[in-house]
Amino acid sequence: MSIFIDENTKVVVQGIGSQGTFHAQRNQAYGTEVVAGVHPKKGGTPWEELGVPVFTTVAEAVEATGANTSMVMVPAPFTKAAILEAHAAGIATIVTITEGVPVHDMTEAYDTVVRRGGARLIGPNCPGLISPGKSNVGIIPADITMPGKVGLVSRSGPLTYQIMHELAQAGIGISTCVGIGGDPVIGTQFLDVIKAFAEDPDTEAIAFVGEIGGSEEQLAGEGIRDHIPDTPVVGYIAGFEAPEGKQMGHAGAIVKEGGPGGESAAEKKEILEGYGIAVAMNPSEAAQLMIQRLA
Amino acid sequence: MDLVEFQGKQLFGRNGVPVPPAGSVCHTVDEIAAAAEQHLGEGHGAVVVKAQVKTGGRGKAGGVKLATSVEEARAHAESIVGLDIKGHVVRVVYVEPASDIEEEYYLSVMHDRVGKGHLIICSREGGVDIEEVNRTNPEAGVKRTLTPHETVDGLSSDTARKIVTQAGFPAEVVASAADLLVRLFAAYQAEDATLAEINPLIRRPDDAVIALDAKVSLDGNAAFRHDGYAEWDLEGLDADDPLEAEARAKGIQYVKLDGTVGVLGNGAGLVMATLDVVAQSGGRAANFLDVGGGASADAMAESLALVLKDPAVKSVFINIFGGITRGEEVAAGIIEATNRLDEFPQKLVVRLDGTNAEEGRQMLLSANLAQVVAAETMQEAAAPAVALADQS
Numbered sequence: 001m002s003i004f005i006d007e008n009t010k011v012v013v014q015g016i017g018s019q020g021t022f023h024a025q026r027n028q029a030y031g032t033e034v035v036a037g038v039h040p041k042k043g044g045t046p047w048e049e050l051g052v053p054v055f056t057t058v059a060e061a062v063e064a065t066g067a068n069t070s071m072v073m074v075p076a077p078f079t080k081a082a083i084l085e086a087h088a089a090g091i092a093t094i095v096t097i098t099e100g101v102p103v104h105d106m107t108e109a110y111d112t113v114v115r116r117g118g119a120r121l122i123g124p125n126c127p128g129l130i131s132p133g134k135s136n137v138g139i140i141p142a143d144i145t146m147p148g149k150v151g152l153v154s155r156s157g158p159l160t161y162q163i164m165h166e167l168a169q170a171g172i173g174i175s176t177c178v179g180i181g182g183d184p185v186i187g188t189q190f191l192d193v194i195k196a197f198a199e200d201p202d203t204e205a206i207a208f209v210g211e212i213g214g215s216e217e218q219l220a221g222e223g224i225r226d227h228i229p230d231t232p233v234v235g236y237i238a239g240f241e242a243p244e245g246k247q248m249g250h251a252g253a254i255v256k257e258g259g260p261g262g263e264s265a266a267e268k269k270e271i272l273e274g275y276g277i278a279v280a281m282n283p284s285e286a287a288q289l290m291i292q293r294l295a
Numbered sequence: 296m297d298l299v300e301f302q303g304k305q306l307f308g309r310n311g312v313p314v315p316p317a318g319s320v321c322h323t324v325d326e327i328a329a330a331a332e333q334h335l336g337e338g339h340g341a342v343v344v345k346a347q348v349k350t351g352g353r354g355k356a357g358g359v360k361l362a363t364s365v366e367e368a369r370a371h372a373e374s375i376v377g378l379d380i381k382g383h384v385v386r387v388v389y390v391e392p393a394s395d396i397e398e399e400y401y402l403s404v405m406h407d408r409v410g411k412g413h414l415i416i417c418s419r420e421g422g423v424d425i426e427e428v429n430r431t432n433p434e435a436g437v438k439r440t441l442t443p444h445e446t447v448d449g450l451s452s453d454t455a456r457k458i459v460t461q462a463g464f465p466a467e468v469v470a471s472a473a474d475l476l477v478r479l480f481a482a483y484q485a486e487d488a489t490l491a492e493i494n495p496l497i498r499r500p501d502d503a504v505i506a507l508d509a510k511v512s513l514d515g516n517a518a519f520r521h522d523g524y525a526e527w528d529l530e531g532l533d534a535d536d537p538l539e540a541e542a543r544a545k546g547i548q549y550v551k552l553d554g555t556v557g558v559l560g561n562g563a564g565l566v567m568a569t570l571d572v573v574a575q576s577g578g579r580a581a582n583f584l585d586v587g588g589g590a591s592a593d594a595m596a597e598s599l600a601l602v603l604k605d606p607a608v609k610s611v612f613i614n615i616f617g618g619i620t621r622g623e624e625v626a627a628g629i630i631e632a633t634n635r636l637d638e639f640p641q642k643l644v645v646r647l648d649g650t651n652a653e654e655g656r657q658m659l660l661s662a663n664l665a666q667v668v669a670a671e672t673m674q675e676a677a678a679p680a681v682a683l684a685d686q687s
Contacts, residue, residue, distance in 0.1 A: 023619075077519055102517035103406055104487055108443040110411050116444060127618065139588070141618045141650055156564020157588065158616040161649060162673065165616070182563055184408045211564055214408055238567035241552075241574045242583075249548045249563025249585040251516060252408075282572045284674050
């Protein structure tokens with residue numbers, strides 16, 4: 001099995017510019033069922049590169065194709081509206097790749113779509129997710145991994161690829177890899193993914209890759225301790241060397257000066273280790289720890 | 296993006312949040328003395344000379360002083376201009392007519408990352424470190440997180456009144472403080488702020504309630520709907536590192552650090568991990584630089600040139616795991632940078648993996664650049680990068 005996306009996933013793409021087309025093609029080539037594109041002015045025309053129709057609205061796409069998942073790749077100023085539209089059209093899983101979305105927009109989108117609407121929103125500012133051998137929604141390079149038993153969840157793209165790659169070289173595959181995104185407000189938290197992995201019979205171990213800023217990793221650690229204490233879990237927190245008060249690329253990756261504490265990599269590591277979770281000092285060590293745990 | 300006090304007050308003022316009479320923005324001792332003379336001449340009994348830096352604890356550090364004469368203002372100016380407050384050198388000073396203070400309170404609205412809403416903190420005790428108040432007298436304040444759904448039409452007067460009443464504000468000022476809170480919340484929403492803090496919020500002898508200080512942070516991601524926030528760019532204000540300023544102008548994610556190994560990679564997480572690996576190999580990174588997803592050869596070359604501009608950089612660790620970033624673009628960028636730049640002594644340790652990595656490695660091999668040292672893995676690249684930095 002897998003979580004969030006699988007062979008029944010039918011994707012509508014919101015944002016069919018060059019980036020959206022490029023990645024939708026890659027997803028399709030992997031075997032993901034991409035069923036439609038949405039563009040406010042190009043409805044009724046074919047999406048040549050994908051061989052699927054374009055609709056004016058998500059609602060029309062859902063009606064005509066049975067799409068159940070959306071990939072949002074529209075520019076940041078339009079992302080809130082795109083997410084709300086997908087939700088209103090009944091899309092159950094909304095994967096938002098776009099980066100640079102204002103935090104007030106995402107707070108509102110989260111409130112409507114997740115807290116009040118109960119939908120699955122992943123991202124924004126994320127690489128998407130892949131259930132190897134079944135479906136790939138987003139920009140994760142599929143050829144560096146394979147189906148397997150490890151659930152992987154991360155705030156970061158290339159860092160996740162690094163770990164997937166090292167696991168794959170040791171013959172270890174993935175059930176699902178979820179990139180939850182590097183923004184302060186994201187639709188799906190570490191803990192949500194951990195809980196889903198806990199219920200997935202095919203996920204036998206979990207690797208999670210956090211970073212400085214916020215406290216989502218700690219909440220995930222509590223969840224692991226409370227729900228799946230016997231599952232092998234390995235973690236890594238990027239940014240041991242990050243200074244206080246500096247935003248390290250991701251909007252959410254900042255240890256606030258005079259902040260609430262618990263935001264630095266060292267503090268997170270200590271807290272997680274207190275929950276019995278092995279936390280590596282770098283991504284290679286995380287992969288090695290996982291390899292040892294599964295040996 | 297953080298504003299300094301006088302900018303925060305400008306932002307408050309245009310959103311109807313009451314602030315003291317407008318003061319003057321000064322850069323030199325003479326300007327400060329002239330501003331003091333002007334405001335004292337307007338009939339104000341005193342002025343406050345206030346350092347404009349983006350850090351807290353200005354008062355304790357001697358960056359905020361009251362003056363009742365021009366001579367006194369000049370003396371304060373001499374001690375404040377150029378003062379180093381927690382690493383922030385004072386280059387801008389705000390001279391403001393002093394307000395009479397009857398009582399001091401605390402009020403803020405900030406984005407709540409954990410609660411995914413808007414957090415209002417209101418306390419009867421102000422003018423002090425609010426974290427300290429939280430510790431010593433947690434009953435003194437009210438904290439309430441409101442969801443976007445609850446504030447779709449802004450903060451209601453009713454809710455605002457309940458908050459200030461619950462915080463124990465005196466009956467005489469409840470109405471005006473509640474009104475101020477409604478306006479503060481509206482300012483926070485309209486301006487895409489992530490923080491709008493007033494400490495202290497004061498009650499004057501005439502029972503007026505005004506913001507004596509202003510601490511505002513704006514969301515850089517919302518710059519597109521606020522004319523790029525260009526109005527807040529002010530020369531001399533908390534001068535950033537010049538390389539950070541250059542990077543920002545070019546749209547490059549760059550943070551200056553204090554080591555000798557220049558670092559360039561793709562993805563914030565991977566670059567942070569690269570800093571970690573450099574440290575674990577006994578070195579220190581000179582910077583954080585994320586070229587982002589799908590970087591072109593030109594962006595790579597531009598980024599590498601920026602890293603090399605830092606005289607502290609003795610070697611460079613280029614760490615790419617390509618997803619949408621393609622190996623041949625990275626290689627082309629490295630080759631382009633070596634062509635474009637004058638000869639540079641630093642070695643570039645290049646680790647290239649992921650999409651089209653093999654093509655990229657071949658290109659670098661064929662180009663036969665004297666500066667490039669190829670490495671197979673992230674771990675294997677760190678050691679030579681650190682060793683090369685140590686040697687030079």
